[in-house]
Amino acid sequence: EPEVTQTPSHQVTQMGQEVILRCVPISNHLYFYWYRQILGQKVEFLVSFYNNEISEKSEIFDDQFSVERPDGSNFTLKIRSTKLEDSAMYFCASSSGGGDTQYFGPGTRLTVL
Amino acid sequence: QKEVEQNSGPLSVPEGAIASLNCTYSDRGSQSFFWYRQYSGKSPELIMFIYSNGDKEDGRFTAQLNKASQYVSLLIRDSQPSDSATYLCAVNRVGAGNMLTFGGGTRLMVKP
Numbered sequence: 748e749p750e751v752t753q754t755p756s757h758q759v760t761q762m763g764q765e766v767i768l769r770c771v772p773i774s775n776h777l778y779f780y781w782y783r784q785i786l787g788q789k790v791e792f793l794v795s796f797y798n799n800e801i802s803e804k805s806e807i808f809d810d811q812f813s814v815e816r817p818d819g820s821n822f823t824l825k826i827r828s829t830k831l832e833d834s835a836m837y838f839c840a841s842s843s844g845g846g847d848t849q850y851f852g853p854g855t856r857l858t859v860l
Numbered sequence: 861q862k863e864v865e866q867n868s869g870p871l872s873v874p875e876g877a878i879a880s881l882n883c884t885y886s887d888r889g890s891q892s893f894f895w896y897r898q899y900s901g902k903s904p905e906l907i908m909f910i911y912s913n914g915d916k917e918d919g920r921f922t923a924q925l926n927k928a929s930q931y932v933s934l935l936i937r938d939s940q941p942s943d944s945a946t947y948l949c950a951v952n953r954v955g956a957g958n959m960l961t962f963g964g965g966t967r968l969m970v971k972p
Contacts, residue, residue: 795957803957846892846954851903
């Protein structure tokens with residue numbers, strides 16, 4: 748069964764450093780998403796991406812964040828200068844259609860020290 | 861602000877019983893409704909989706925949607941200890957970037 752994959756599973760970084768989280772969405776999916784979940788809190792939407800551009804972004808997704816689909820399979824989330832409060836699980840998701848089910852990857856746990 | 865509300869629980873049921881999980885949402889434009897299961901430290905895993913008013917059954921799971929009352933529920937029949945997890949309700953307004961808005965989840969504990 749096709750699945751979303753994410754690397755790394757755990758990333759530890761120093762405050763102020765740049766991190767890139769990587770995702771490989773399900774191969775025939777066209778819509779891609781990033782969500783995050785701070786420990787003990789709700790899953791929160793960050794950004795959606797379709798047709799090589801951002802469709803929607805939340806207030807969380809400020810200038811420190813960017814997304815890219817550098818090739819036909821990868822979808823990345825970059826945080827330019829990490830803050831302590833960026834520590835969270837980051838989930839990538841993909842869907843075949845706009846209102847269709849979003850399938851989540853296993854997540855990357857980001858720890859900012 | 862678009863909100864999705866769930867009772868955080870824990871909801872404790874004995875093995876074999878029916879577990880009933882509820883969710884309300886504030887955005888009347890919501891069109892797609894999803895139930896995800898999340899084990900501790902893991903990612904959300906789809907249980908069911910529902911788009912139309914009424915009931916939708918899939919094995920031991922039944923999703924119920926009432927758009928007039930802005931209410932969606934999940935029933936789990938013959939609950940098993942392996943069903944113990946946090947159940948997340950999520951809603952989607954198609955076209956608004958297709959973002960899912962999640963509730964805080966209800967923790968279900970099924971006691972053997």
